[in-house]
Amino acid sequence: MIEYRQVHKRFDHPVLAGVDLTVESGEMFALFGPSGTGKSVLLKTTIALVTPDRGDVRIDGESVYYGGDGALERARRKVGYVFQNAALFDSFNVFDNVGMGIPEDQLKRMPRMELARRVWNALELVNLEPDEVLSKIPSELSGGMRKRVGIARAIIGRPEILLWDEPTTGLDPINTAAVERLIVRLSDNLEVTSLVVTHDIEGGLLICDRVAMLDAGRLRFCGTPDEFRRSDDPVVQAFQDRAAAERALDIGEPR
Numbered sequence: 433m434i435e436y437r438q439v440h441k442r443f444d445h446p447v448l449a450g451v452d453l454t455v456e457s458g459e460m461f462a463l464f465g466p467s468g469t470g471k472s473v474l475l476k477t478t479i480a481l482v483t484p485d486r487g488d489v490r491i492d493g494e495s496v497y498y499g500g501d502g503a504l505e506r507a508r509r510k511v512g513y514v515f516q517n518a519a520l521f522d523s524f525n526v527f528d529n530v531g532m533g534i535p536e537d538q539l540k541r542m543p544r545m546e547l548a549r550r551v552w553n554a555l556e557l558v559n560l561e562p563d564e565v566l567s568k569i570p571s572e573l574s575g576g577m578r579k580r581v582g583i584a585r586a587i588i589g590r591p592e593i594l595l596w597d598e599p600t601t602g603l604d605p606i607n608t609a610a611v612e613r614l615i616v617r618l619s620d621n622l623e624v625t626s627l628v629v630t631h632d633i634e635g636g637l638l639i640c641d642r643v644a645m646l647d648a649g650r651l652r653f654c655g656t657p658d659e660f661r662r663s664d665d666p667v668v669q670a671f672q673d674r675a676a677a678e679r680a681l682d683i684g685e686p687r
């Protein structure tokens with residue numbers, strides 16, 4: 433469903449240095465790696481929020497960058513993107529924020545009642561009470577609620593693929609677990625392919641079919657969660673040890 437082919441990206445230094453990765457249709461896939469290794473940058477290349485310097489991305493077999501007229505638009509129609517910090521419009525209420533997830537040409541033609549129905553259903557799918565939140569603006573919502581509104585916006589367009597950029601960043605352990613359960617439920621119920629960039633290694637290992645790890649802009653590991661846990665690669669082992677120590681610190685356990 434998603435293929436990254438020799439993706440390179442450089443800002444003031446190389447961020448992605450030739451990433452080859454395939455995510456299969458219907459798969460729950462997690463992408464790990466230390467900060468600054470290009471995880472979110474790779475995710476953004478999927479729909480040209482960041483354009484690679486070299487390489488290509490293919491969505492459902494079609495090149496995003498070399499597929500000719502309309503290729504990028506067709507790719508974006510298939511993808512829902514959950515931004516790291518929700519990225520809601522501060523001056524829009526929840527109704528308008530969620531409605532923005534529908535492609536503009538469809539939104540212009542859509543009757544108001546149909547839009548209201550779609551927004552209502554999307555909010556219910558993310559466990560929010562529509563009648564309680566529809567008229568609120570983002571500053572009136574908790575962090576966890578803003579995350580859910582961002583997810584509702586990503587799914588309202590009925591995508592085939594969901595891209596999750598650090599969906600649990602800033603959440604406490606209880607809300608982190610709730611969002612991870614939501615990711616699994618939505619991926620199953622909506623029958624989508626999910627690619628999750630996450631710092632919560634243990635959570636990603638629990639919910640995903642396969643995982644990969646980026647290190648210094650390159651793919652260091654790709655395999656099942658069990659293979660990741662058992663890896664004898666010293667870089668992978670060190671990353672797991674560091675993540676376990678950070679997790680213990682976050683939940684107040686002795687290290």
